[in-house]
Amino acid sequence: MLATSMWTSYLIELLPxxxxxTYAKYxxxxxxxxxxHAHDILKRGKPAAAGKDFRRFAADLGMSFPQGHFLLATKGIRPEDMEGRSIADIAPEDDSAFAAMMDTMKNWVELFAAIGIKAGVLHCGGQAMIAKxxxxxxxxxxxxQAVATVADFAAGSGLNICLENLFMDGTRQCSELLAIINEIKRPNVGICLDTGxxxxxxxxxxxxIREAGSHLQALHIADNLGQNDDxxxxFGRGTVPWLKVMPALREVGYSGLFNFEVPGENCCPMPIRLAKFSYAKTLAEHMLQL
Incomplete structure (x- = not known):
């Protein structure tokens, strides 16, 4: 059976x-x-050392992090991070900005490898170029160029770079992500499917799922009403066809995390959120038996 997972931003207020x-308790x-949470850990010192310390701490409580999400923003979400925080773009047009972003990505790769992450979810950027x-x-x-550089940083570490399907041009369809993979020819680059x-x-x-095949190495499991990223x-009001999704995952031999990414569920008081937290684990276990 696949391992069940809830991405850690579900408890975003808590430090790592x-x-x-709390995850271990539940x-x-x-x-x-x-x-x-990765931004929080990077504040603790050199990426490799901070990552190893966090990995040991989690292991002592019976937890591991086989999957991680590379930077979505240039800083974290704590009060001291707010000034100058912006959306991250790993593929800027300007060469100096590109070089700076690759230096940042190298730190993230070192952190993820030290934590033991096997699937690093990456947005392949380009939004500023599209806007222009x-x-x-x-x-x-x-x-x-960006994805190949990041993949080369990770080569030999056991960390795979997983490109996520998004709403931007060139990132919506599986075929578009496969085009990048086929162009750069790096064996440690795969796909993260966001069902929502x-x-x-x-x-x-x-x-x-079937088109991705063996390239599918990470999941963001979420539902919506078919128009917005809810x-x-x-198995609530959403329209994702889960009774067809689950057999497709088995058909391609998917073996990564069955990972929920559901920020639409944590806009509630903490006691209710923790009750949902328990329910979500039971739900995932039942879905994996469908």
Whole structure:
């Protein structure tokens, strides 16, 4: 059976150590480390040392982080991080900005490798170039350069780079992510399927899974009403066809985390959120038996 997971931003208010303690208390043994908690850990010192210390701390409580999300923003979400915080773009057009971003990504790769993360979820960038109206072939080439560089940083570490399907041009369909993978020819680059993103853009989720095949190495499991990224738990009001999704995952031999990413569920008082936390683990276990 696949390992169940809830990405750590579900308890975003908690600092990493308290987050781990709470996850362990509620029976979660594996999780995707969120961008916000990774930023917190990077403040502790050199990435490799800070990552190893966090990995040991989590292991002592029976937890591990086989999956992690690379930076979504340039800083974390604590009060001291707010000034100058902006959305991260790993594929900027300016060469000096590109070099600076690759230096940042090298630190993140070192951190993730030290924590023991096997699947690092990555947004392949290019949003600023698209906003400027750049030709999509230029955007594609810059994305390929960025992803290849990050993959080379991770080579030999056991960390795979997993490109996530998004709403931006060139990132919605599985075929578009496969085009990057086929262009750069790095064996440690795969795909993260976000079921909510796919469903909100009318992408056939089971077909996406089958097209990805062995390249599918990470999941963001979420539901929505088919228009917006509502980030709901499955089997509520959402329209993702879970009874077709689960057989497709088995068909391709997916072996990564069965990982919930559902910020639409944590807008409630903490006692209710923790009750949902327990329910989500039971829900995941039942879904894996479908």
């Amino acid at each position: 150590d308290d987050m781990v303690k 029976g979660w043994q594996t999780s995707e480390l969120s961008d916000e 109206g750049r030709d999509m072939n230029q955007v594609f080439q810059r994305r390929c 993103h796919a469903n909100a853009r009318q992408v056939d989720v089971p077909a996406f 980030h709901m738990l499955p």
